[in-house]
Amino acid sequence: MRNNRSLTSIATVCSGAVLFFTLVACFTNRTVTTTIRHPMQVGQIDQNRVPHSYPSKENQHGLPAGSLDDEASLVRMDAEAVCFDVKLRSMEIGNGWEDLRNWEVTMTSGENVRLAGPTVQQHPPQMQQFNGLVAQEVQTGTWIRECTSRDRNGACRRWEQRAETQTQFVPGVVTVQTGGGMVCFGNQQGHINTSIPAIALSMTRNGQTRNFEWEFESIVQ
Numbered sequence: 001m002r003n004n005r006s007l008t009s010i011a012t013v014c015s016g017a018v019l020f021f022t023l024v025a026c027f028t029n030r031t032v033t034t035t036i037r038h039p040m041q042v043g044q045i046d047q048n049r050v051p052h053s054y055p056s057k058e059n060q061h062g063l064p065a066g067s068l069d070d071e072a073s074l075v076r077m078d079a080e081a082v083c084f085d086v087k088l089r090s091m092e093i094g095n096g097w098e099d100l101r102n103w104e105v106t107m108t109s110g111e112n113v114r115l116a117g118p119t120v121q122q123h124p125p126q127m128q129q130f131n132g133l134v135a136q137e138v139q140t141g142t143w144i145r146e147c148t149s150r151d152r153n154g155a156c157r158r159w160e161q162r163a164e165t166q167t168q169f170v171p172g173v174v175t176v177q178t179g180g181g182m183v184c185f186g187n188q189q190g191h192i193n194t195s196i197p198a199i200a201l202s203m204t205r206n207g208q209t210r211n212f213e214w215e216f217e218s219i220v221q
Helices: 055-060
Strands: 004-009 029-037 050-052 070-077 081-090 104-109 119-122 126-150 156-186 198-205 208-217
Touching: 029 050, 050 208, 070 198, 070 208, 081 198
Parallel strands: 029 208
Antiparallel strands: 004 029, 050 070, 070 081, 081 156, 104 198, 119 156, 126 156, 198 208
């Protein structure tokens, strides 16, 4: 793997004239890019891993760096198919984040060709536990007086007091679930070939998009 870098694509209107790296998604989103030698020129796939990292969330919960990464690796690229190994991680067990069936998955080539409807082979979900920090509601010692009932004129008829609370992070066990799977797109039409400069995997769920991009270094002079 040569390098990873984080890019931000600005909202655009999708059209045939739009540049490749803004065509992947038609709204503001975060994109991570890596550069490798062109697999179809060198006859192999260099080591690669494209991670979406969440350092702020990991620090908040006292987790090791990379433990919440969503990531994709290019594992096959030839005349028949292009495949990616995708790993999705979440602390919210049961929300479906790690299930690829809950995502719209597409691939875009450097020639602005968009492919959809991949075959997906799910990975069985795995659980990993860390000694980290968990959220806990604690009372601050302050009481808040508030109105709980008003008459038709808006005058308060009943006042109640409740304890003010705030969220603190205390030592505890944090469970991270990892899922994902193998995602493959057919290449029978030959859209992925030795001349394309890049490919991108785009995943969208509930308005959130994760873009993974591979730029290719050509060895052809």
